[in-house]
Amino acid sequence: ELLDFASSAAKGHGGAGDFLLGQDVASAAAEAFECFGGVEGYSAYLRNEVQIPGADVALNGGAAWRRLLAEIEVAMRLARPPEESIKNISLAAICAGGTGVHGHQRWEDVASKLMLTIAFEPLMRRLRYVAARVIWLLRHQKLAVAQWMSFLAEGPGARIYSPLFTQHLAVMRSSPVVRDLVFSAYDDAVSAVGEQLMKNLTGTLTAACVNPEIMLRPRTEPELDLSSLIKKPEAQELTAPEPAEPAAKRGALSRSEAKGRVLVEMRRRSGPSGGLPPKLQDRVFDPKDVKSAAPLVALKLQRAFNVLAGILATQAYAFADASLATLCRRQVDEAMNGIDFNAEQRRVLEDRHTELQEVASQVEGRLAAVQRCLTALRAAR
Incomplete structure (x- = not known):
């Protein structure tokens, strides 16, 4: 090929x-x-x-x-x-x-x-x-x-x-x-x-x-932290759970971490290429x-x-x-x-159509002549 x-x-x-x-x-x-x-x-x-x-x-x-x-x-x-x-x-x-x-x-x-x-x-x-x-x-x-x-x-x-x-x-x-x-x-x-x-x-x-x-x-390289999805060992599950942080404090930490990631990404993207x-x-x-x-x-x-x-x-x-x-x-x-159809193809088709029409007219003339002969023979009987 x-x-x-x-x-x-x-x-x-x-x-x-x-x-x-x-x-x-x-x-x-x-x-x-x-x-x-x-x-x-x-x-x-x-x-x-x-x-x-x-x-x-x-x-x-x-x-x-x-x-x-x-x-x-x-x-x-x-x-x-x-x-x-x-x-x-x-x-x-x-x-x-x-x-x-x-x-x-x-x-x-x-x-x-x-x-x-x-x-x-x-x-x-x-x-x-x-x-x-x-x-x-x-x-x-x-x-x-x-x-x-x-x-x-x-x-x-x-x-x-x-x-x-x-x-x-x-x-x-x-x-x-x-x-x-x-x-x-x-x-x-x-x-x-x-x-x-x-x-x-x-x-x-x-x-x-x-x-x-x-x-x-x-390029931006996403970092997927799967550590939070890992199941804790059974030994840690048996121990007393740590006191949960307040929701407001957790929200503030997540927002600050997000801002930090955005700033780092902006410096990285706008730095030397x-x-x-x-x-x-x-x-x-x-x-x-x-x-x-x-x-x-x-x-x-x-x-x-x-x-x-x-x-x-x-x-x-x-x-x-x-x-x-x-x-x-x-x-x-x-x-x-x-x-x-383009112009050339239309011309070919028209010529072919004209040719077939002439053939059809000739066949019709011959058929009419045959029919006249049959009519004359039947009348002669």
Whole structure:
């Protein structure tokens, strides 16, 4: 399957409308396979190193979908910033510095611009690859579904599923126009799902590149104290119970503890995010400091890039999995309800209708002639 996708993408057939052009898919796929020496090396890596289930067998349906989800997560995590961008980070920092609308820029502002310059395009190309893989696999499930429908005419499936499946399949096989209409509507539904997937992932990418500090902030870690739920030992139960504290005092203690937890969490969330080094935080950008600070900034940007790639990999898996439910429960029904003939198909149908009308008129003329002959023969008797 991956080899077929690579061949199709190289020919420019992996696009899906204006949001995903064929040449963009070709460049994204070539970049994903480049560090492995081609799609064969990438397939061998998935099969031998990552050990994705079913990587060495031909699958379709749900098994192929699960394999695809694992593959796009791996592909997203393998994204790396271009080496040229890391080498030229000093020049890029000087170009991004200067005076802005609100006065002199700080290193945080420069780091955000560098993050947008370094991370956006490589990760956007990888997102195009992910969307193209999802769209390509879903579009190629038409034949698998048609083959499954053909097995419902006989056997136990005939009693479980509706007999309309077999009838509709017979209509599609007998009428190329109907088959083209149904397949085109299904492809449109898949494109709508892929476009929504691309929008969701692009929103996360843009927000993280514009403000990487928020992405790198410490996360809230809830602490569940189960000590109060542990049953006391029997020896302690036999002893005299301690005098209970007044309700007002217990309420005051709980409120003070809650305030303390909130203050600690606020300090933790508003503290350093671990992005820039401490000596560059809250400091006005000076081009003279670029030479000494560039290696540290490059390391922090690479860390931010890896964190963002991991976030996008997780979201790509989740959003792609949810897109299948959206396709089956909503998009397919809407696409099938909106089926209509285009101008070319209407012209073909009108020509066919005219041809059949001429044949019908000829048959009626011949039938009338036969009836006249029968009438004449009966009168001659």
